[in-house]
Amino acid sequence: MGNSPHTDGIVAGRISADAVADNFSDLHPPLDDHEALVAADRCYFCYDAPCQTACPTSIDIPLFIRQIATGTAESAAETIFEQNILGGMCARVCPTETLCEEVCVREVAEGKPVLIGQLQRYATDTVMAQGKHPFTRAAPTGKSVAVVGAGPAGLSAAHRLAMLGHDVVMYDARPKGGGLNEYGIAAYKSVEGFAQAEVDWLLQIGGIEIRYEQKLGEAVTLETLQDRHDAVFLGVGLGGVNALRAEGEDKVGVRDAVDFIAELRQADDLTKLPVGRRVVVIGGGMTAIDAAVQSKLLGAQDVTVAYRRDKSAMGASEFEQVLATSHGVRIEFNAQPVRVLGNGKVTGVEFARTTSAGGELAPTGETFEIPADQVFKAIGQTLTTDAGLSVERGKIAVNETGRTSVSGVWAGGDCASGGDDLTVTAVAEGRDAAMDIHATLMGEGA
Amino acid sequence: MADLRREFVGIKSPNPFWLASAPPTDKEYNVRRAYEAGWGGVVWKTLGEEGPPVVNVNGPRYGAIFGADRRLLGLNNIELITDRPLQQNLREIKAVKRDYPDRALVVSLMVPCEEEAWKAILPVVEETGADGIELNFGCPHGMAERGMGSAVGQVPEYIEMVTRWCKQNTRMPVIVKLTPNITDVRYPAQAAKRGGADAVSLINTINSITSVNLDNFAPEPTIDGKGSHGGYCGPAVKPIAMNMVAEIARSPETAGLPMSGIGGITTWRDAAEFMSLGCGNVQVCTAAMTYGFKVVQEMISGLGQWMDEKGHSSIDDFVGRAVPNVRDWQHLNLNHVTKARISQDDCIKCGRCYAACEDTSHQAISMSADRVFEVMDDECVACNLCVNVCPVEGCITMETLEPGMVDERTGQVVSGEHGDWTTHPNNPSVVAAE
Numbered sequence: 001m002g003n004s005p006h007t008d009g010i011v012a013g014r015i016s017a018d019a020v021a022d023n024f025s026d027l028h029p030p031l032d033d034h035e036a037l038v039a040a041d042r043c044y045f046c047y048d049a050p051c052q053t054a055c056p057t058s059i060d061i062p063l064f065i066r067q068i069a070t071g072t073a074e075s076a077a078e079t080i081f082e083q084n085i086l087g088g089m090c091a092r093v094c095p096t097e098t099l100c101e102e103v104c105v106r107e108v109a110e111g112k113p114v115l116i117g118q119l120q121r122y123a124t125d126t127v128m129a130q131g132k133h134p135f136t137r138a139a140p141t142g143k144s145v146a147v148v149g150a151g152p153a154g155l156s157a158a159h160r161l162a163m164l165g166h167d168v169v170m171y172d173a174r175p176k177g178g179g180l181n182e183y184g185i186a187a188y189k190s191v192e193g194f195a196q197a198e199v200d201w202l203l204q205i206g207g208i209e210i211r212y213e214q215k216l217g218e219a220v221t222l223e224t225l226q227d228r229h230d231a232v233f234l235g236v237g238l239g240g241v242n243a244l245r246a247e248g249e250d251k252v253g254v255r256d257a258v259d260f261i262a263e264l265r266q267a268d269d270l271t272k273l274p275v276g277r278r279v280v281v282i283g284g285g286m287t288a289i290d291a292a293v294q295s296k297l298l299g300a301q302d303v304t305v306a307y308r309r310d311k312s313a314m315g316a317s318e319f320e321q322v323l324a325t326s327h328g329v330r331i332e333f334n335a336q337p338v339r340v341l342g343n344g345k346v347t348g349v350e351f352a353r354t355t356s357a358g359g360e361l362a363p364t365g366e367t368f369e370i371p372a373d374q375v376f377k378a379i380g381q382t383l384t385t386d387a388g389l390s391v392e393r394g395k396i397a398v399n400e401t402g403r404t405s406v407s408g409v410w411a412g413g414d415c416a417s418g419g420d421d422l423t424v425t426a427v428a429e430g431r432d433a434a435m436d437i438h439a440t441l442m443g444e445g446a
Numbered sequence: 447m448a449d450l451r452r453e454f455v456g457i458k459s460p461n462p463f464w465l466a467s468a469p470p471t472d473k474e475y476n477v478r479r480a481y482e483a484g485w486g487g488v489v490w491k492t493l494g495e496e497g498p499p500v501v502n503v504n505g506p507r508y509g510a511i512f513g514a515d516r517r518l519l520g521l522n523n524i525e526l527i528t529d530r531p532l533q534q535n536l537r538e539i540k541a542v543k544r545d546y547p548d549r550a551l552v553v554s555l556m557v558p559c560e561e562e563a564w565k566a567i568l569p570v571v572e573e574t575g576a577d578g579i580e581l582n583f584g585c586p587h588g589m590a591e592r593g594m595g596s597a598v599g600q601v602p603e604y605i606e607m608v609t610r611w612c613k614q615n616t617r618m619p620v621i622v623k624l625t626p627n628i629t630d631v632r633y634p635a636q637a638a639k640r641g642g643a644d645a646v647s648l649i650n651t652i653n654s655i656t657s658v659n660l661d662n663f664a665p666e667p668t669i670d671g672k673g674s675h676g677g678y679c680g681p682a683v684k685p686i687a688m689n690m691v692a693e694i695a696r697s698p699e700t701a702g703l704p705m706s707g708i709g710g711i712t713t714w715r716d717a718a719e720f721m722s723l724g725c726g727n728v729q730v731c732t733a734a735m736t737y738g739f740k741v742v743q744e745m746i747s748g749l750g751q752w753m754d755e756k757g758h759s760s761i762d763d764f765v766g767r768a769v770p771n772v773r774d775w776q777h778l779n780l781n782h783v784t785k786a787r788i789s790q791d792d793c794i795k796c797g798r799c800y801a802a803c804e805d806t807s808h809q810a811i812s813m814s815a816d817r818v819f820e821v822m823d824d825e826c827v828a829c830n831l832c833v834n835v836c837p838v839e840g841c842i843t844m845e846t847l848e849p850g851m852v853d854e855r856t857g858q859v860v861s862g863e864h865g866d867w868t869t870h871p872n873n874p875s876v877v878a879a880e
Contacts, residue, residue, distance in 0.1 A: 038515055
C-alpha cells in the first residue's frame with residue numbers, strides 16, 4: 001500500500017504486518033516456571049496481608065503465592081478462582097500498581113513489589129491450559145435467574161449462581177460474551193483470544209445459557225425478565241458515551257474511543273485498520289490511554305492525550321501514563337477542548353489552557369491548537385437504560401449487596417453505583433450479588 | 447592491615463582458609479586451581495590403602511535442600527574416598543606441594559583399623575612432602591559399612607589406638623577428624639588427645655536423607671530407585687558444628703587442644719565465629735562447591751576488614767575469645783531482663799512478628815487497624831521470636847532494662863545482681879542444700 005506513519009489522513013497499513021504483530025504482542029509475557037518460583041519466593045506471607053485487603057475480590061494472595069512456591073499451582077488457581085472466577089483476566093488487566101502491588105510490603109520497603117499480577121496469571125494459566133474447571137454445581141434448586149450483560153459482573157454472578165445450583169440465562173446485547181474484556185481493554189493485555197477462551201472455560205460449570213443480541217430495553221424488557229425468572233441481575237455496563245460539548249464534534253474523523261477500541265479488538269487483520277497520522281485523544285482515563293497507545297502501535301506519527309485537569313487528577317494510573325509516554329504518546333495536561341477545527345474533515349483541535357489547582361477548573365485565557373486528522377473522545381461512558389430503576393449519580397442505585405430499588409432485581413459492575421469502574425470490582429459485585437440472590441431465593445435473606 | 451597468616455600445629459599457611467578433604471580436593475587439577483584462587487591450604491581428599499581403589503556409584507552422589515530463591519542450604523553426599531589409584535594421588539600431591547611450598551597441604555587418610563595398614567601408608571605420604579595428615583574417622587556412609595570412617599570415630603578406644611599408631615610412625619602432625627554422629631563429642635575428642643593427636647578437626651558430615659521422591663518413594667539422591675543415607679553439610683549444619691567445637695573448647699579435659707573448624711562455613715563471618723570458639727583455622731567445602739573457589743577472596747577481604755575495624759592485628763587476638771561466654775544454662779543470669787523493641791521507621795508492616803507472637807508465643811504484640819505493631823511490655827517475655835521472623839534486619843531489637851527499672855510483666859524491679867538457677871528459690875537442689 002505504501003503508507004507510512006507520515007501519510008496524511010486516516011489510512012491503514014502504516015507499518016508492516018510484522019511490526020504490528022510485534023506491537024500487539026503480550027504486554028507482560030507469562031512467567032515461566034523458574035521466573036514464577038523466583039517471584040513467589042519474594043513473598044513474606046504477611047499476616048492479614050495488605051495485598052489481600054487491597055484486592056476488591058479479597059483473593060488470599062499470600063496463600064496462593066505460597067502454593068505456587070511449593071509447586072502446587074493448581075491449588076493456587078483454586079484459591080484465586082474461589083474469590084474471583086475471572087482471575088485470569090484480572091491478572092492481565094488489573095491496575096495492580098494501584099491495588100495489591102501498591103501496598104505490598106516489599107513495594108513499601110524496596111520499591112519492588114512481589115509480582116502478584118503475573119503470579120496470578122501463572123497459576124490461572126496453568127489450570128486453564130489443562131482445560132480443567134475446579135468447581136462443580138450444587139444440587140439443582142429449581143430456581144432460575146436472569147443475568148443481563150455477559151461482561152465481568154454478569155459472568156461472575158452467573159458462575160456463582162450456577163455453582164449454587166440455580167439455572168442461569170444470560171442476555172447480552174452483543175454477538176459475543178465477555179463485555180469489556182472482549183470489546184474494551186487494550187489488545188496487548190488480552191492476546192490470543194483470551195477473553196473468549198475464559199468465557200468458554202467459565203461456562204464449563206454448566207447450567208448457564210447465553211442468549212446473544214438481546215439488548216435490554218429493546219429485545220427484552222426488565223418486566224419480561226421478572227416474569228420469566230425468579231431473580232434478575234443487571235450487569236449491562238455503560239453503553240453510552242459522553243458528548244464533548246465542543247463545537248465541531250460532528251466533523252469527519254471524530255469518533256468515540258470505545259468504538260475504535262472495539263473495532264480494533266474485533267479486527268482480524270490490524271494492518272487493515274485505519275488510523276490517523278496525527279491523533280488527538282480527549283480524556284484522562286484508561287480508555288483514553290488504551291486508544292492513544294493502540295493508535296501509536298498501529299503506526300500513527302503523533303498521538304496526544306489531552307486532559308483538562310492536571311496529572312494528579314488523571315484517572316489513568318501512573319503505570320498507564322508511563323506506558324503511554326514510553327510508547328511515544330504525549331500527554332497534554334490542563335487542556336480543555338474548545339472546538340474541533342476543519343472544513344468537513346477534522347484538521348485539529350483548539351484547546352483552552354486551564355488551571356486546576358485546588359480542584360477548581362478555570363481557563364487561564366490562553367488557547368492553543370493541536371493539529372489532528374483523527375480525534376477520539378474518551379471522556380466517560382453513560383448508562384443507556386435505567387430500566388425504570390432508581391438512579392444515583394448516573395448509575396443504577398444499589399446497596400452493598402447489589403439490591404436495586406426494585407425487589408428481585410440486583411445490579412453490579414460499571415452500571416451500578418458503588419466501587420470503581422474496574423473489571424475486578426465488577427467481578428466482586430457480581431459475586432456478592434449472587435450470594436445475596438441465593439440467600440434470598442433460598443429463604444435465608446431478608 | 448591485619449595479618450591473616452596462620453601456623454596451625456606447625457603447619458603454615460598464608461590465611462586460615464583451608465579446603466576440607468572432599469570432592470574439591472581429589473585431584474591435582476582442582477587443588478592447583480584452589481591455590482591460584484587464594485586458598486591458604488588444602489586437605490587432600492582421603493586416600494585409602496594400596497590396591498584396587500574404591501568405586502563410586504554411577505548415579506547421583508548429592509542431594510540438597512534449598513532456601514528462598516533456590517539458595518543451597520544443605521548438601522549431602524554418598525561419595526566415598528578417592529577412587530583414583532594411591533600412587534597417582536601421591537605423585538600429584540608431591541608435584542603440587544613442590545610448586546606451592548607456602549600453602550598448607552594436609553593429606554586425609556583412611557585405611558583399615560590395623561597397625562600394619564597405617565604403617566604402610568604413612569611413609570609414602572611423608573615422602574610427598576605433605577605438611578600433615580588428617581585421620582578420616584568421620585565419613586558416615588559407605589566406608590563405615592567396611593569398618594572405617596565413622597565406624598572408627600564412634601568408638602573412642604579405636605580413635606585413641608589409631609591416633610597413637612600414627613604418632614608413633616610419622617613425624618607429620620596428626621589431625622583427627624571427628625564425626626558428629628555420636629551423642630557427646632567430648633569423648634572422641636578426649637580419645638584423640640590421649641592418643642597424642644596434635645589437633646582435632648570437626649565436624650565431618652551428618653547422617654541424613656535430604657528428601658524423598660514422592661513419585662517413586664525413594665530417598666534422594668536415588669540410585670535405581672534406592673537411596674542410602676549420605677553425609678550432610680553446608681550452611682544448615684553450622685550451628686551443630688559450632689556447638690561441638692564449643693563443647694571441646696570449654697571441656698577441662700580437652701581445653702587448649704587445637705581445633706580446625708568445619709561445618710557450613712560460607713563467609714568470613716562464619717569463619718570468624720568458629721575461630722572465636724577456639725578453632726585455629728577453618729576448613730570449607732560446600733561454599734566452594736556451591737560458588738566455586740573464588741569465594742575465598744571474600745573470606746580473606748572480609749576477615750581482614752573486620753579485624754582492622756576491631757583492632758585485631760593477628761588471628762590469635764580473637765581465637766577462643768567466645769569460649770568463656772559459652773556456659774551451662776544454669777549459670778545464665780535470670781536477672782537480666784530485655785524487651786523487644788520495634789522500630790516504626792524500619793517496620794514494613796508485614797505482620798509476621800504479630801502472627802508469630804499471637805499464634806505461637808505470648809500475645810505480646812499489638813496490631814492497630816492501620817497496621818502499627820507494638821510490643822506490650824507487660825506480656826513480653828523477650829523470647830526473640832519476633833526478631834527472628836522479621837524480614838528486616840535490625841527492625842526489631844532487644845532492649846535491656848537497666849537495674850532499678852520495673853519489668854512490667856512481673857512487676858519486679860530489675861536487679862543489678864547476677865542471679866541464676868543455682869541460687870533460685872524454685873530450684874529444689876538449692877532447698878536440699880540448705
